Amino acid sequence: MVLNKKSSNFAPDFKETDFKMNITKENVDALNAVVKVDIVADDYKEKVTKILNDYRKTANIPGFRKGNVPMGMVKKQYGKSVMIDEVNKLLQESLNKFLVEEKLDILGNPLPKVNENFSWDSEQFSFEFELGLAPEFDVDLKSKKVKQYNIVATDELIEKEVENIQSRYGNVITQEVAEEHSNVTGTFVNEEKEINKKATFLVNDLKGKKNEKKLIGTKVGDVVELETKKLFADDHKLEQILGVSHDEAHDLDVKVTFTVEEINVTEKAELDQELFEKLFADGSVKTVTDLKDKIKEDAEKQFQQQADQQLLNSVTETLVENTKFDLPKEFLQKWLQTAGEKQLTAEEAVAEYEKSEKGLRYQLIEGKIMKDNDIKLDYAELTDYAKGFIRIQMAQFGNANPEEKELDEIAGRILSNQDEARRLQEQLMSQKLVTFFKGNMKFDTKEVSYEDFIKEVYNVDKK
Template structure:
């Protein structure tokens, strides 16, 4: 067997594989001999079928199969030995005139080669890393929410500004019929709350859905309308009052603190607010880090310049999936996924250059820390090392979970690298301002 390569350019090459009779003949003969021993052909005893008949019936199929196995094995070894970094898989060139009655064969494969490039983490313009904080307004709102959540409901005769009302929204034509509970501060403007204040159980009020709630997404919750239908919904709905309550706020006392955090962990309102602030900002850290990860990724893709073997990749995409694609479909798919391909190459380069490997011990420690955090959410604050190890062992026995956690851990390693090496500036921002700036 002889393998040669012709480089078309820096990103494309053609590999030629020449296979001689001696490369496959012994294997083919052995397989045909085994067939002869077990073949059931009418008119011949088992094991006494003439070899000429076996070759006539099975010879070409066995030859084709063995040559294809040789090809796949040879190409795989060649790519490893030559240390060729290829994109996609080698594509066989069509050979309509291939003569399987010949003794020697030649095959050609197109290769798409990975580009050479450098990755520069230090941008000229600093990338912002947002430090999201819980301000006094947010903390006080959270305290109010806790007091409402753990407070007592007191039945009322009629609706007041402070009421929590339950009733049924209806519109037969739109298929709306849903029971909902809400406070009047969810209603938008001044006229909507006024229409309800003073009503009693059994009274019916007619609302317009447009501008009914401060947040249009409340229509999804309270009227059970789909996300696609909720935007721009402008119809009338009736609301029949079925229950009126006023919520008496819970006292900020030791009984409430113990119920929230465990006995004696929080003992004063000041400590409560400090705990809310610390817990909130711990969660916000993840959102700030995710924003940083997204921004650095965007910077790297936009500023790391290299070409890709686009024509080869589009041709490869036509046959790589479960369903074959047309040339036009493959071109469209390539355009959608080009940015992702570029980042995968950049990420691979960073992982290699900075030796960011995920070792099993790292993965185990990461899984145990994740489990510990999840258990804490359910009040299990001090699990034993053995408990954590046993749960981690069960999780890591599932290959899908191993893949998912490995990807999460690698993202964390890349994030740590960006924090060390990238040109960053820190900006403090409240959670409300962060949401308004990036998610409104």
């Protein structure tokens, strides 16, 4: 549940009108109120008369010339529906204006109260709306330390990336016979499980010497039988190689035939100036040390993004846990029944509220932090942020220095898409909040490798 305070259905887009009707608010408690709007004939009669006069000028009714239809007939045919339309317009405009002028911080939309005795046959009307009021609270940013990770690129990770680069830019040499470090391409088949999948893998990716021995020494056209259970050290590799589902990969225990179709080995590229220039045309890397420094810098930039996301998640949990306030629970559950495209039952609304309450609480906390600390962004900032993404993408396609006019045009097209603009806005605001939190909260900082970060935060062992 994303709950916009002062919801768009009651946005302050009213026209400047001299409303005469009487509007009053009665507080039920600190989180609930009722607004009563009284409308009398003088509030809408003039507008209704004008519209009916316009109808009279254009109405085509058999037996009467255009413009000469008796007003009584026009009133009888159109009067009630026009009056209802004008009262409803007046009601929403006046309610919008009242909420803004009174600076009421509401949650959800005003909910109309049912009046069993209501009748459109009257000339004066009373409407009542229930309001859910946003709670008042303070946010203590320094009461509890938050876990923060500083992810470093280890020597092991850097060496592995150097080897990957050498393999990617190396020469592929066809082999007659498969060896331990050979790349083998072939087709796995098991009729019972409907497996028929072509795949490429390193012989030493197989788990256990028994499986390796079955492939070492094979030639193109040879067929070997393998067991899927513990075939690879990582079950996710089996999922990719055999094209089975994630759940199947973990428990798959069948025999498959593998027909060898290609055998080759990659001769690693030399770490020389030719390779450095292929990787970094700007000449920023001239030695192996430079390359390793660059790998470390780029890796830790990417790690920082993940560390910042984890930090934001931890801050969210901490603030929600330590910022106490009540919500108009019953009102919000009632509002949820009609807020979406599909109407919910009372039970479904309760379940939806419980599922989304934590998100709503953080939304209110975040809004207060932004308001109290004047954290906001304007269109120029959003445009610059979008242009940054565009520059990165264009550089990947060889255009490292696009013209500013071109960037402005592309950014304008992207931001004209509401979904894309909202996505970029959320990303930029998250960055601003992370920067704010780093400067205003207490942290328990821990330096870890990327593998240990993944294991500790997501309980996944990448080693």
